[in-house]
Amino acid sequence: MALLLARIGTAQSVLAPKFDKATMLFEGKTSKQATYLLRPVKKYGQLGKPLATLPSFLKSIVENKIAVLTQAQLTFYFTQKQLPKEAVGGDWQQGLSRTTNGIEASYFVIHDASNFVKDTVFPSTINTKAWAGNDLTVYQNFKYAHVFVNRLGESLTCNDFARAVYGTKFEKSSKNPLVGDICVGTFLHIELIQPRIADAGKQNDAVAVSPGFTTEQYQKLALLYLTASARKKEWLIPTFHAVLDEGIPDAHDDPQHFDLSYFDAILKTTYEEIQQAKHE
Numbered sequence: 001m002a003l004l005l006a007r008i009g010t011a012q013s014v015l016a017p018k019f020d021k022a023t024m025l026f027e028g029k030t031s032k033q034a035t036y037l038l039r040p041v042k043k044y045g046q047l048g049k050p051l052a053t054l055p056s057f058l059k060s061i062v063e064n065k066i067a068v069l070t071q072a073q074l075t076f077y078f079t080q081k082q083l084p085k086e087a088v089g090g091d092w093q094q095g096l097s098r099t100t101n102g103i104e105a106s107y108f109v110i111h112d113a114s115n116f117v118k119d120t121v122f123p124s125t126i127n128t129k130a131w132a133g134n135d136l137t138v139y140q141n142f143k144y145a146h147v148f149v150n151r152l153g154e155s156l157t158c159n160d161f162a163r164a165v166y167g168t169k170f171e172k173s174s175k176n177p178l179v180g181d182i183c184v185g186t187f188l189h190i191e192l193i194q195p196r197i198a199d200a201g202k203q204n205d206a207v208a209v210s211p212g213f214t215t216e217q218y219q220k221l222a223l224l225y226l227t228a229s230a231r232k233k234e235w236l237i238p239t240f241h242a243v244l245d246e247g248i249p250d251a252h253d254d255p256q257h258f259d260l261s262y263f264d265a266i267l268k269t270t271y272e273e274i275q276q277a278k279h280e
Helices: 030-037 056-062 071-081 215-232 260-277
Strands: 107-116 147-149 155-157 187-197 237-240
Touching (some): 030 237, 071 215, 071 260, 107 215, 147 215, 187 215, 215 260
Parallel strands (some): 107 187
């Protein structure tokens, strides 16, 4: 979610013609969708090619070779870890948001919440409580996302996963008239705090810190993804914000420097930890 909009695209969404408004799904098998929707996001919102293949655990997930976790498993794990519902997308015993025609969410959209740093270098404190960008209280009433995750791995649910909110231009009829408002509810929106600085000599927030995210952020993101999928009783399709908005004027450029292979490894570890927790 870049504070300074990233780039000017063409006048029409690239993905709109591939979106079925009856099913609220993009065309193709979930595995094929994921290789496109997780295209690498580069500076100024430039996108890499569709992935030749997905990391192994994600591949098994989108091919439905692994069972989703149950709400009972989540309850046991969250009780054990003393995690409140405000940290994990709300009431995990409910279903997910729905579109106006009643279709439940299918996509888990990963954003970076760009925090502009008015300096030429990143502060040494960005991964500590001392950095103001890690203060999540400022997002308590934010309308356009479900959960924020700071660089310490702390999270704040500003809208329960059961609530339909829009967080991309793809979901706005004024920006994407071919689809727009009718699809609000099929996307869940997760914002990962990421500091940005301006490109040399420019007034923007184009330069993201590298590595883009901390281990703690990937761990909480994995937990949120597993929780959302358990609530639907079906795996959601992970998606990058910039890919959704491709081709729409003033499209965003996030998430940058997202390490999909590292996320995949953490996702597998977190899944196994929850699955085994009841047997310890």
